[in-house]
Amino acid sequence: MxxxxxxxxxxxxxxxxxxxxxxxxxxxxxxxxxxxxxxxxxxxxxxxxxxxxxxxxxxxxxxxxxxxxxxxxxxxxxxxIGYIPQKVTQLETRFPITVEEVVALGRVSQRGLFRQLNFDDRQAITEALDLVQLTQQRGRLITDLSGGQQQRVFIAKALATRPxxxxxxxxxxxxxxxxxxxxxxxxxxxxxxxxxxxxxxxxxxxxxxxxxxxxxxxxxxxxxxxxxxxxxxxxxxxxxxxxxxxxxxxxx
Amino acid sequence: MLDIFQYSFMVRAFIAGSMIGVIAPLIGTFLVAKRYSLMADSLAHVSLAGVALGLLLGIYPVYTAIAVSIFTSIVIEQLRTKYKVSGEIALAMFLSGGLAIAIVLIGLGKGFSVDLFSYLFGSITTVQTIDLWIIGTLGLIILSVVWLFYKELLYLSFDEEAAQVSGIPTKTLNLVLMILTALTVSLAMRVVGTLLIGALMVIPVVTAMQFRQSFKKTILTAILLSLFSVITGLFASYYFNLAAGGIIVVIALGLFGGSTLFAKKMIK
Missing domain, CATH: 3.40.50.300 (P-loop containing nucleotide triphosphate hydrolases)
Structure with a gap:
């Protein structure tokens, strides 16, 4: 280590x-x-x-x-910091947001106000999804995933920050x-x-x-x-x- | 050309209605996501007090409605963060509080009850050119603020605490969202009336959510549904002599009903 x-x-x-x-x-x-x-x-x-x-x-x-x-x-x-709150149990069951949109939130701290996501952000998002093996699910709603998959989405979101x-x-x-x-x-x-x-x-x-x-x-x-x-x-x-x-x- | 567009008051109605049709569900999506939909209704009732105040003082009521509802949205946010008054309680207080003040003001100035009626239920066919300018200018401001802060607003709605950790000034942003709501409500007043604004901000969003798409697509779908409701509602009100505000909301509700059937089919 x-x-x-x-x-x-x-x-x-x-x-x-x-x-x-x-x-x-x-x-x-x-x-x-x-x-x-x-x-x-x-x-x-x-x-x-x-x-x-x-x-x-x-x-x-x-x-x-x-x-x-x-x-x-x-x-x-x-x-x-990649922060992963105790979320799975609290996830609003009808919130319309895809796996990719959640992971993209991990890039917000890197961008600052007014800035749109760029190529570097897209790459970080793809890498993070890859690492938690959710690339296939990127377009699905997070609420359609199992508890374990949802947890990995939150890990990916934290990893996208490159913390x-x-x-x-x-x-x-x-x-x-x-x-x-x-x-x-x-x-x-x-x-x-x-x-x-x-x-x-x-x-x-x-x-x-x-x-x-x-x-x-x-x-x-x-x-x-x-x-x-x-x-x-x-x-x-x-x-x-x-x-x-x-x-x-x-x-x- | 359809004879409906020969009347300038109908043209103004379509312009005003379309602008509100875009803004209302846009802000509504964030409110629904935050479970804050009642906020729209509360601010609408408060804005009614603003209308009454304007009529009493001889100021254009839309201006006083905007001022009073923005002021109240700031007070509600302060109560929520500083004094830990829960959202629901604050909303209940202001919803009836706004109406109470409006009633008192109406009592003071006995002559304007007819005018007030048009703000209660909307009177889109009496929209003036000045209304178009107000709605257009403030609507553009609302659109640009949402466009600029889209990812921050989404983060705030999705997970306020994580948003805070990632450096987003959540208190300020909450306030911004409340002010945007106050503005939207005051602007939509002329179209559907204070009693029905909440419906226009919430129903198309809930309908759009049935289609289980991304957040962005949900917003776009909600806007399309709301535009459809407003435009068909205006046609219906003209040709069948129906109350515009009412029929717009009834159509929005009809779309919701249809979507539940459609969504079921899609899942099967």
Whole structure:
């Protein structure tokens, strides 16, 4: 894995409150280029808040969030970030938009206002569709596709930006098991072959610890920051979820 | 030449109707996509208060309708973003609020109830040359704004949060869309009337969506359907002596009914 230790995300003493209820308390970590990071934690642990802080959708009351070494501002690093929201379940079932039109939205941040899509954009769109193997479906409505295919459309949309980092929020919600496996294979491929830094938020600990290189476990505070192997060895999971849950680490 | 075009008032009606026929579903597509279709109706009722105000003050009512509805669209957006008032609540407040103010103003100036009636239900055959200029100028502005910000507006409608992350100033753009809606509603008032504007902005779009095409083609189809409704509606109103605004919307509804049958056949 091409780890060159260029910091992508740096959180320094970050605390966040919703209506004076503290959701995150004194969070510190660094995500370097080339890492495949899984942010996990139980429901209400603040993991989605953490993601929104990284994206600049929220600003912390204390501490600082640095993206590519600069304070995270909305839209500032838009060309470096491929954001994949938790979308499949929320997709408006009648929204008339084709696969290609969705992927083209990934080019908006590259173009700026008033600019129409050019040859370079078309190429980025074609490449992205190719990579997720949806070239055949480019003219179809996204709502006509299966959950797994829809998820790949959103990956393609993010890839069309030609980002340095992919940020995914609960990407496999509403996707069947078989598609989930393919989906994680695709992420691993993007991480290893294309050197993309990947940050994924998930409640699906079993799958995540088998795929990622780094686990960040949050529950208001940062409980764990390290390799998935260590995470499973120690009794973090019992601490978080109670006894009786077991995890099997597959060998890749 | 058809005798219908010998009357300059009918020619003006066709020109005004065609321009509205293009703009209304264009803006309507974004509203439907954002699940914001009620916005058009609310602003229409508010614009009625603007009409009443204009009649009371002796200002050309279209101007006051435009001013009042734009002002209200800004207030609604502020309420939504700053005070987290939900969209539906804001809309309910302004829909009845606009009508309430209109009624009070009507009561104040007893003499103009007939004029107001024509704005309620539309009176396309009384469209003046000045109306054509207003609709033409503002319509051109609406078209160019949508053309310039097309991909941003599409992104905003599809996924507001992702649009925000990609650097689009979503708050400003939401405001722009609301102002465009306010303008469209005020302009369409003369053609179909405040009570029926929502229908012209929404029905052709929903019909076009039956054909399951891309967003761009859906817009174009909606515009064609709406133009067809307006033009056949005007013919029908002239030859059969029907209320133009009403028959236009009835035809649009008929097209929707037909399309549901047609769409079923296509899927089978």
């Amino acid at each position: 091409p780890l060159n230790h260029t910091p992508i995300v740096q959180m320094e003493h970050v605390s966040f409150e919703y209506n004076s209820a503290r959701v995150l308390d004194d969070i510190n970590f660094t995500i370097s280029a080339g890492e495949f990071v899984g942010i996990i934690g139980p429901n209400g642990s603040g993991k989605t808040t953490l993601l929104r802080l990284i994206l600049g959708l929220l600003t912390p009351q204390e501490g600082s969030v640095l993206l590519f070494g600069k304070k995270s501002h909305l839209g500032q690093n838009a060309q470096e 340095k980092v992919l940020i995914l929020d609960e990407p496999t919600v509403g996707v069947d098991i078989e598609s989930q496996e393919k989906f994680y294979q695709l992420l691993a491929q993007l991480n290893k072959e294309h050197g993309l830094t990947i940050i994924i938020v998930s409640h699906d600990i079993d799958v995540v610890v088998n795929e990622v290189s780094t686990v960040l476990c949050v529950n208001k505070t940062l409980i764990y920051d390290g390799t998935p192997k260590e995470f499973i060895k120690e009794d973090y999971i019992e601490k978080l979820y109670g006894k009786g849950r077991r995890f099997i680490l597959h060998n890749h």
